[in-house]
Amino acid sequence: MINLNGIQLRNRLVTSASLLGYGAGRGRFALTGLSPIANFVDLRRFGAVTVRTVTTQPREGHFTLRESFGLTGIPEMIRLYRGALREVDGGWLNAFGWSNIGIERYFDEYYPRTGEQVRILSIGGFGVDEFVELVEVANRRAAPGTLAALEFNVSCHNVNVDFEAIIEEVLKRAVPLSRFPVILKLSPDFDYLEHARLAVAHGVAALAAINTVKGLRLDPATGAPLLKNRYGGLSGRAIKPIGLRVVSELREAGIRLPIIAGGGVRTFADVREYGWAGADAVSLGSEAWLKPLWSMPLAPLHALHIRRLVGQVANWAPAARNER
Ligand SMILES: Cc1cc2nc3c(=O)[nH]c(=O)nc-3n(C[C@H](O)[C@H](O)[C@H](O)COP(=O)(O)O)c2cc1C
Numbered sequence: 001m002i003n004l005n006g007i008q009l010r011n012r013l014v015t016s017a018s019l020l021g022y023g024a025g026r027g028r029f030a031l032t033g034l035s036p037i038a039n040f041v042d043l044r045r046f047g048a049v050t051v052r053t054v055t056t057q058p059r060e061g062h063f064t065l066r067e068s069f070g071l072t073g074i075p076e077m078i079r080l081y082r083g084a085l086r087e088v089d090g091g092w093l094n095a096f097g098w099s100n101i102g103i104e105r106y107f108d109e110y111y112p113r114t115g116e117q118v119r120i121l122s123i124g125g126f127g128v129d130e131f132v133e134l135v136e137v138a139n140r141r142a143a144p145g146t147l148a149a150l151e152f153n154v155s156c157h158n159v160n161v162d163f164e165a166i167i168e169e170v171l172k173r174a175v176p177l178s179r180f181p182v183i184l185k186l187s188p189d190f191d192y193l194e195h196a197r198l199a200v201a202h203g204v205a206a207l208a209a210i211n212t213v214k215g216l217r218l219d220p221a222t223g224a225p226l227l228k229n230r231y232g233g234l235s236g237r238a239i240k241p242i243g244l245r246v247v248s249e250l251r252e253a254g255i256r257l258p259i260i261a262g263g264g265v266r267t268f269a270d271v272r273e274y275g276w277a278g279a280d281a282v283s284l285g286s287e288a289w290l291k292p293l294w295s296m297p298l299a300p301l302h303a304l305h306i307r308r309l310v311g312q313v314a315n316w317a318p319a320a321r322n323e324r
Contacts, residue, residue, distance in 0.1 A: 004258035009047035013313040016285030017122040018052035022110035035289035040303030048118040054103040061097030083228035091236030095158040095229035107141040124153040155187030155211035171202035181205035206258040236286040240264030251278035268312040275318030
């Protein structure tokens with residue numbers, strides 16, 4: 001186990017929020033919610049699995065809460081996915097808009113089944129009160145020590161919330177209430193240096209950097225946006241240099257909190273690069289878990305690559321800060 005300022009992780013490789021849904025499928029080969037690749041990777045081997053952002057109430061967002069499609073429903077499922085997630089220029093553009101089952105159902109249905117994983121629960125509120133309520137629910141429903149941390153998502157572009165306006169109050173009220181260490185997830189599109197300073201001032205245990213980068217793609221023939229929400233969050237290979245920039249700038253600004261870094265991580269070389277930039281741990285997102293539909297039969301091969309990466313990171317520690 002490693003200890004990042006009170007956050008106990010099995011190793012320094014965690015999975016990014018939402019990429020593995022709630023940490024378990026509905027069934028072994030469920031078509032939605034969990035990457036098919038995950039069926040071939042033991043999720044208990046990760047430093048932690050970060051759960052999809054949950055809200056107090058279930059939300060369809062820009063996707064759906066429907067869980068079973070059956071064979072005849074597959075075209076509809078693909079249509080829904082295409083409105084919320086597209087492969088684009090060196091990455092992925094998504095706008096699920098906090099589509100989630102709600103925190104109570106997470107605790108009813110997934111928390112009991114994922115007890116052997118190290119878990120980070122991502123929470124998202126539309127206002128200060130909702131963040132407070134989410135922390136209270138987590139305190140009430142999760143036994144001490146059964147969540148490695150709560151991750152505050154104040155950096156999503158696909159919901160209509162002015163996070164910059166509420167972040168200070170969220171931290172002031174919700175962090176002291178939490179029985180679990182708090183991670184603040186930063187956006188490269190907001191004033192992340194200021195947000196990191198607020199995190200330090202209000203007792204946040206670690207930073208997650210970065211969330212997706214706001215982006216837009218249009219159909220070149222018609223001008224119609226590719227996503228239902230018009231804008232989306234760009235993730236994957238394309239944003240790795242941005243993630244590295246943010247981590248490095250946080251360190252240059254004198255921020256000493258542990259940083260769980262991510263954005264386009266796929267290989268051990270990426271992990272080491274983030275380590276040199278100033279990361280203490282690294283998170284694996286799109287590049288590992290999202291693949292075009294046609295390549296899904298290759299899921300066992302993709303999984304082989306991920307299993308190897310987990311092994312490599314288990315033996316890795318970033319250089320001490322003064323060596324970077
Ligand atoms: C399909 C998809 C859904 C995501 N949902 C969430 C979410 O619910 N909460 C969150 O904090 N980040 C979410 N993210 C952002 C990722 O956790 C991660 O921060 C981002 O994708 C950058 O890492 P990557 O380039 O390795 O994917 C999502 C990303 C993708 C691609």
